[in-house]
Amino acid sequence: MLNFAFKNRTEILFGKDQINEIASRVPSEGKVMFLYGGGSIKKNGVYDDVVNALKGVDFVEFSGVEPNPTYETLSKAVELVKEQNVTFILAVGGGSVIDGAKYVAAAANYDGDGWDILVNGAEVKSALPIGAVLTLPATGSESNGNSVVTRKETQQKRAFGTPIVQSQFAVLDPQYTFSLPTRQISNGVVDAFVHVIEQYLTYPVNAPLQDRFAEGILSTLIEQGPKALENPEDYDVRANVMWSATMALNGLIGQGVPQDWSTHMIGHELTALYNLDHAVTLAIVLPPLMFVQQEQKRAKIIQLGERVFGLNMEDKNELIDATIKHTQDFFEQMGIKTKLGDYDLGEEAVEAVGNNLDRNGMTALGEHGDIDVAKAKKILSLAL
Amino acid sequence: MLNFAFKNRTEILFGKDQINEIASRVPSEGKVMFLYGGGSIKKNGVYDDVVNALKGVDFVEFSGVEPNPTYETLSKAVELVKEQNVTFILAVGGGSVIDGAKYVAAAANYDGDGWDILVNGAEVKSALPIGAVLTLPATGSESNGNSVVTRKETQQKRAFGTPIVQSQFAVLDPQYTFSLPTRQISNGVVDAFVHVIEQYLTYPVNAPLQDRFAEGILSTLIEQGPKALENPEDYDVRANVMWSATMALNGLIGQGVPQDWSTHMIGHELTALYNLDHAVTLAIVLPPLMFVQQEQKRAKIIQLGERVFGLNMEDKNELIDATIKHTQDFFEQMGIKTKLGDYDLGEEAVEAVGNNLDRNGMTALGEHGDIDVAKAKKILSLAL
Numbered sequence: 001m002l003n004f005a006f007k008n009r010t011e012i013l014f015g016k017d018q019i020n021e022i023a024s025r026v027p028s029e030g031k032v033m034f035l036y037g038g039g040s041i042k043k044n045g046v047y048d049d050v051v052n053a054l055k056g057v058d059f060v061e062f063s064g065v066e067p068n069p070t071y072e073t074l075s076k077a078v079e080l081v082k083e084q085n086v087t088f089i090l091a092v093g094g095g096s097v098i099d100g101a102k103y104v105a106a107a108a109n110y111d112g113d114g115w116d117i118l119v120n121g122a123e124v125k126s127a128l129p130i131g132a133v134l135t136l137p138a139t140g141s142e143s144n145g146n147s148v149v150t151r152k153e154t155q156q157k158r159a160f161g162t163p164i165v166q167s168q169f170a171v172l173d174p175q176y177t178f179s180l181p182t183r184q185i186s187n188g189v190v191d192a193f194v195h196v197i198e199q200y201l202t203y204p205v206n207a208p209l210q211d212r213f214a215e216g217i218l219s220t221l222i223e224q225g226p227k228a229l230e231n232p233e234d235y236d237v238r239a240n241v242m243w244s245a246t247m248a249l250n251g252l253i254g255q256g257v258p259q260d261w262s263t264h265m266i267g268h269e270l271t272a273l274y275n276l277d278h279a280v281t282l283a284i285v286l287p288p289l290m291f292v293q294q295e296q297k298r299a300k301i302i303q304l305g306e307r308v309f310g311l312n313m314e315d316k317n318e319l320i321d322a323t324i325k326h327t328q329d330f331f332e333q334m335g336i337k338t339k340l341g342d343y344d345l346g347e348e349a350v351e352a353v354g355n356n357l358d359r360n361g362m363t364a365l366g367e368h369g370d371i372d373v374a375k376a377k378k379i380l381s382l383a384l
Numbered sequence: 385m386l387n388f389a390f391k392n393r394t395e396i397l398f399g400k401d402q403i404n405e406i407a408s409r410v411p412s413e414g415k416v417m418f419l420y421g422g423g424s425i426k427k428n429g430v431y432d433d434v435v436n437a438l439k440g441v442d443f444v445e446f447s448g449v450e451p452n453p454t455y456e457t458l459s460k461a462v463e464l465v466k467e468q469n470v471t472f473i474l475a476v477g478g479g480s481v482i483d484g485a486k487y488v489a490a491a492a493n494y495d496g497d498g499w500d501i502l503v504n505g506a507e508v509k510s511a512l513p514i515g516a517v518l519t520l521p522a523t524g525s526e527s528n529g530n531s532v533v534t535r536k537e538t539q540q541k542r543a544f545g546t547p548i549v550q551s552q553f554a555v556l557d558p559q560y561t562f563s564l565p566t567r568q569i570s571n572g573v574v575d576a577f578v579h580v581i582e583q584y585l586t587y588p589v590n591a592p593l594q595d596r597f598a599e600g601i602l603s604t605l606i607e608q609g610p611k612a613l614e615n616p617e618d619y620d621v622r623a624n625v626m627w628s629a630t631m632a633l634n635g636l637i638g639q640g641v642p643q644d645w646s647t648h649m650i651g652h653e654l655t656a657l658y659n660l661d662h663a664v665t666l667a668i669v670l671p672p673l674m675f676v677q678q679e680q681k682r683a684k685i686i687q688l689g690e691r692v693f694g695l696n697m698e699d700k701n702e703l704i705d706a707t708i709k710h711t712q713d714f715f716e717q718m719g720i721k722t723k724l725g726d727y728d729l730g731e732e733a734v735e736a737v738g739n740n741l742d743r744n745g746m747t748a749l750g751e752h753g754d755i756d757v758a759k760a761k762k763i764l765s766l767a768l
Contacts, residue, residue, distance in 0.1 A: 213597055
């Protein structure tokens with residue numbers, strides 16, 4: 001097992017009507033920014049719940065944070081924060097809104113253009129405090145310090161991370177997910193699944209507990225994901241998906257083990273170029289990446305097949321093929337197509353992603369740093 | 385799944401030589417109490433490491449905290465804290481030392497006799513901050529807010545818990561466990577195993593992720609525990625045991641599910657009366673408790689047998705018997721005898737424990753509150 005330092009500073013408020021707990025946690029002095037995305041929270045009652053919970057609190061709204069939140073939109077929120085002397089940000093939505101809140105919280109306290117934080121490694125020395133009300137289980141953003149922001153102008157999708165921007169609390173009420181469109185549940189389950197894979201499917205370092213936790217989340221997503229599509233108002237199913245998605249990326253399962261993240265990095269370029277849903281890009285990239293990296297990942301692919309998919313085959317090469325097929329089939333079962341052609345993309349996308357990776361310095365991806373641009377293009381070619 | 389609020393405030397510093405990290409985390413102003421148990425840390429180098437790490441820090445030592453730390457000893461530490469104006473406690477040892485530090489930290493700030501906190505439910509409003517260096521993986525005390533203290537004078541072993549007394553950081557260096565006596569590793573593994581059982585072996589509430597995490601810890605302890613006895617200096621094995629013991633009782637796996645803790649409550653009385661090792665009492669009580677409560681715990685005992693012990697039987701009553709047997713066999717494999725007679729105790733102990741439970745108001749134990757004194761005595765009778 002590798003050394004690690006780990007602390008998770010977010011208080012999880014999980015369950016029915018936990019929104020009522022935020023009144024005692026949002027500071028009563030100062031000014032709160034109530035940050036959200038489109039209008040869905042006005043239709044499903046979450047908006048009203050939040051306004052109720054903020055009774056007596058001075059707040060200003062900022063709406064319109066997009067899926068794959070953009071620097072362009074968030075910069076307007078940063079301006080409003082400064083103009084109104086906002087002291088606390090309450091992010092209400094999915095990972096995009098919460099990621100956006102983190103950027104706003106850091107950029108507001110940064111002396112210069114916040115984009116420096118994403119491209120020039122500018123240090124985040126302080127940030128406004130954040131709280132989160134999660135409406136879409138997927139990214140884990142509600143209890144980690146990661147944020148991904150896209151700059152439309154340059155078609156760049158970049159990430160930064162620091163515990164300084166992590167939410168102080170996160171309300172996870174499974175009821176808030178009942179009205180989600182099918183596509184968002186599909187995306188969320190696949191996103192969480194791949195988050196686990198990125199921290200699990202590398203090489204063994206004799207860390208069996210981390211392996212079993214990862215396998216526990218994967219098995220739960222495989223078991224509960226399809227049920228979440230079939231019965232949108234089954235509280236327990238939605239609760240299990242929600243808790244799995246949080247545990248998938250709150251830092252715990254990745255402690256003391258190598259990590260990969262190449263599927264995400266390649267996928268980010270597909271989103272930046274063609275605006276594909278984040279989870280769609282992961283579903284396209286992961287199966288061929290497993291195929292191409294099967295020697296490096298051999299022991300863990302076999303373990304995944306045997307323990308998570310329950311496969312039992314003498315010939316381990318056959319087992320590896322079957323495990324990749326099961327992974328791809330799970331994405332398709334969740335309603336996500338896994339080929340570039342399904343999204344009307346062809347050879348030109350392979351070329352463009354390659355160029356973008358090169359431009360962004362993403363030329364040594366994976367747990368061994370052995371996925372260069374040529375290999376990334378080979379992976380994408382297998383998804384044509 | 386049940387509602388919950390969860391945050392774990394301890395920063396885990398896991399791995400080789402992580403003691404070096406404490407220099408930046410112990411406050412450089414004020415006065416530190418370096419609290420420890422017997423002399424073992426002077427023999428295995430931990431004492432020197434701590435003194436090195438505290439270079440430049442003003443500290444005072446307090447040693448002699450016993451296994452099952454006593455009110456009598458800890459009260460002397462409280463006096464010293466007051467006398468020397470201690471502002472931070474560094475607990476170096478196993479669960480007993482860390483539990484003791486929590487009591488000292490709370491009692492030092494309590495206006496009155498600290499024992500009130502343990503028997504009269506006096507509220508802990510503040511406490512001195514604590515840090516921990518763990519030398520014995522077992523209780524999880526390094527990253528939870530629980531503390532158990534024994535009053536010798538009255539043979540009472542009582543618990544209190546609040547996040548206010550939880551360690552700010554915890555150093556978990558598996559190397560520090562290499563020199564532990566076999567008995568302490570045996571105890572630690574069994575203690576951690578039963579911590580998981582108390583949060584798992586109740587009734588199903590459709591919380592499959594919590595179940596799988598619990599099963600993951602149990603499987604890891606069953607797999608790594610015997611290896612830890614065979615190869616005391618196998619770093620990875622000790623690391624896996626250490627991380628499992630922390631995860632067993634840092635609060636995570638018990639969120640959103642019912643809990644039991646009757647094995648602990650009955651066991652505590654055996655320790656208070658006869659000074660048996662904590663883990664020994666759990667190994668004595670759990671198997672007959674599973675037998676007596678097999679109807680209430682039926683679904684989860686079957687799940688434990690199938691998923692953790694890999695049992696596969698048509699007849700579920702047979703499977704339950706086999707699961708109890710496997711549990712008991714695991715304790716024996718870890719070198720812990722499971723019968724009262726093995727410790728020269730007989731009917732008189734059954735009677736005395738019953739009387740103590742009655743006196744301490746422990747008359748409705750278990751996840752259903754249906755373990756009264758008569759049933760507790762029946763359970764112990766089966767361990768004769």
